[in-house]
Amino acid sequence: MRKNWIAVQDVEGRPYEECVELFRKYINPGLVALLEMGEYTSIEPRSAHGAIIIDGKGREILDFVSSYGALNLGHNHPVVKAAILDVLHKEKVDLSKELLSPYAACLAHNLSLLTPGSLDRFYFCNSGTEAVEAALKLAARYFKGKRPLFIYAENSLHGKTLGALSVTGGQKLREYFPLLPGRCVPYGDAEAIEILLRDTPKEGDDSVAAVILEPIQGEAGVIVPPAGYLRQVREICDRYGVLLILDEIQTGMCRTGTFFACEQEGVVPDLLVIAKSLGGGLASIGATIATTKVFDTAYDNPHDCLVQTSTFGGRTTSCVAAMAALEVCVQEDLGRRAQELGERLLAGLQAIKEKYPEWIRAVRGRGLMVGIEFDEQVIDKAPYLPAKIPGLKNVLKEHLPGMVAAALLKQHGILGTLMLNNRSVLRVYPPLIVTEKEIDYFIGALDDILGQGPKELVKNRVNHAIGAAGLKFIAPWAGSLLKRQR
Ligand SMILES: Cc1ncc(COP(=O)(O)O)c(C=O)c1O
Structure with missing residues (x-):
């Protein structure tokens, strides 16, 4: 074997941070930087079943993305x-x-x-x-x-x-x-x-x-x-x-x-x-x-x-x-299941919208294909903002659902993400085998994050960007985003 060759059996025992660096080096550095901003790269995907991904620390992550609809049956059915x-x-x-x-x-x-x-x-x-x-x-x-x-x-x-x-x-x-x-x-x-x-x-x-x-x-x-x-x-x-x-x-x-x-x-x-x-x-x-x-x-x-x-x-x-x-x-009559659980999910999210009207503009979907459209104006109510950085407020507004997704992941172990062509919408695509309890957990977690207020959300994200991650990967992204805002 060549020097430094990695045997397939050795991948599992390898420190995950090293694999992230290999991904950055050989596959897609921009994607790694983007995912780092939401702290997704801190989670090593070890194994998965149903709606649950187990990470390298044994933590359970509830998957509400379903690989954009490729996991309707959940992981490893x-x-x-x-x-x-x-x-x-x-x-x-x-x-x-x-x-x-x-x-x-x-x-x-x-x-x-x-x-x-x-x-x-x-x-x-x-x-x-x-x-x-x-x-x-x-x-x-x-x-x-x-x-x-x-x-x-x-x-x-x-x-x-x-x-x-x-x-x-x-x-x-x-x-x-x-x-x-x-x-x-x-x-x-x-x-x-x-x-x-x-x-x-x-x-x-x-x-x-x-x-x-x-x-x-x-x-x-x-x-x-x-x-x-x-x-x-x-x-x-x-x-x-x-x-x-x-x-x-x-x-x-x-x-x-x-x-x-x-x-x-x-x-x-x-x-x-x-x-x-x-x-x-x-x-x-x-x-x-x-x-x-x-x-x-x-x-x-x-x-x-x-x-x-x-x-x-x-x-x-x-x-x-x-x-x-x-x-x-x-x-398993997954169609009926998607319809019934979808009604429960939409009703729960509608209640969240009514509780936090300044956060959410619309909740919509059919079955378990659901999106939450956020109102970026809520960021104006976050006085923590380092107001002197020109354009930062607009960048944060553009990333509002992304910041909510990052908070859901960090604080409640829920995997969520955005839509490719609409940055103001948070995707809510659980696998169709999700349980009622897991739907309710998601709604409760969202209630908790929004209840903490926009200031807390922005503070956590900005602190993460500046602190743990350092400026090495934030700088190019922030630079190009700020340029776009001007
Ligand atoms: C509606 C729709 N059509 C086509 C595609 C492309 O599918 P693939 O990524 O498997 O090429 C996608 C991917 O997300 C999609 O959502």
């Missing part, structure tokens, strides 16, 4: 784990492109029983963004390349590869990349789509292949559209002969109270994408689901069968994990 271990023990063929996996075929069959309408052609891949890419390509091929445009919504997130990014509305993510042409519309406004389609030709450079939407926008800050929105968009797409792609990567797998969120409006898209919790929290798998008509029109030639494939897509271990995950969703 025993049914998913057992299914994967079983295929490993039996040394099943995990990877072969020439020999068809019976697990991929049976997973597709089971999924077809859960998808609405006649969505019954499946393409398996490894992530959400790949599933979106495949959906965009299917739509483009369906129209034989004669319609190059996609309509997407402001502030949406569909993935970070170039195709999926092209239909992602979050501006910061798009900057500087060469993207596909498209048309961006306000989310929740069906008429805006109709106006666009009315003015576009059926073929040529300005014509539209598909509209892509999230049934509830996640990273935009948990934006629930007006009732009837999806149905209206469906009707408009039908009227103009345009395909509808629904991205259920966050909303799917029971998160919003039904297996797919679109079921709640009785809407069947032409293409539907899922990923995240499809792997049961233990495998990386995404799926693009199409109607037979769309799929077979797009890939209508036997020679097309290899146009859209992926080396690891549909591998046995991932498909087994997904089959087990679907079984858990159905058998």
Whole structure:
């Protein structure tokens, strides 16, 4: 072995601080700096089960992030784990492109029983963004390349590869990349789509292949559209002969109270994408689901069968994990659970909002896909602020939910985080196997943090930034943030 080589068995015994430094050195120094600000790097993730992560000091952390919706079944669900271990023990063929996996075929069959309408052609891949890419390509091929445009919504997130990014509305993510042409519309406004389609030709450079939407926008800050929105968009797409792609990567797998969120409006898209919790929290798998008509029109030639494939897509271990995950969703009735616990969570948070109206602007969501929108004006009530530092107040305002998340972690052992495209919203995404007691614990913890007042919150964060962490990593971040504020 080479000098300084780290054997896999030695990782566990290695001081965690050293691993953080390796992460900083080799992977993403900016991310490490960001996480240090919230003291996330002080927690060594040792093991996890259900909604609980155990850290290196044996402390229990309650996970209210669920890896942005990839852990609907919680960590290491025993049914998913057992299914994967079983295929490993039996040394099943995990990877072969020439020999068809019976697990991929049976997973597709089971999924077809859960998808609405006649969505019954499946393409398996490894992530959400790949599933979106495949959906965009299917739509483009369906129209034989004669319609190059996609309509997407402001502030949406569909993935970070170039195709999926092209239909992602979050501006910061798009900057500087060469993207596909498209048309961006306000989310929740069906008429805006109709106006666009009315003015576009059926073929040529300005014509539209598909509209892509999230049934509830996640990273935009948990934006629930007006009732009837999806149905209206469906009707408009039908009227103009345009395909509808629904991205259920966050909303799917029971998160919003039904297996797919679109079921709640009785809407069947032409293409539907899922990923995240499809792997049961233990495998990386995404799926693009199409109607037979769309799929077979797009890939209508036997020679097309290899146009859209992926080396690891549909591998046995991932498909087994997904089959087990679907079984858990159905058998544990996770949709109903998400709905009932979601009602409890929203009622509790509504009460917190009423108790602290100066802190919280809105509480919203469906099922266990919930966001708390904070009111940054509360920072004006924190007289501790070192007022002489220009722009600091604005930086703190921008990081209000982040400071609340850091306090929840430090004082109550709760893992929380922000939304990618909306910095004023705290994400509340517990796993769907969370208990009522854990929901109540979260609400009590939030009550405690807000009850301490904005001064205490700011004082703790500023002290941490200046004290324990030192200026070595704060300086570049604070510098760029302050520059942006001016
Ligand atoms: C709605 C939505 N679509 C697509 C994606 C991209 O999924 P992935 O990160 O697996 O590529 C995400 C990721 O958060 C998402 O939330």
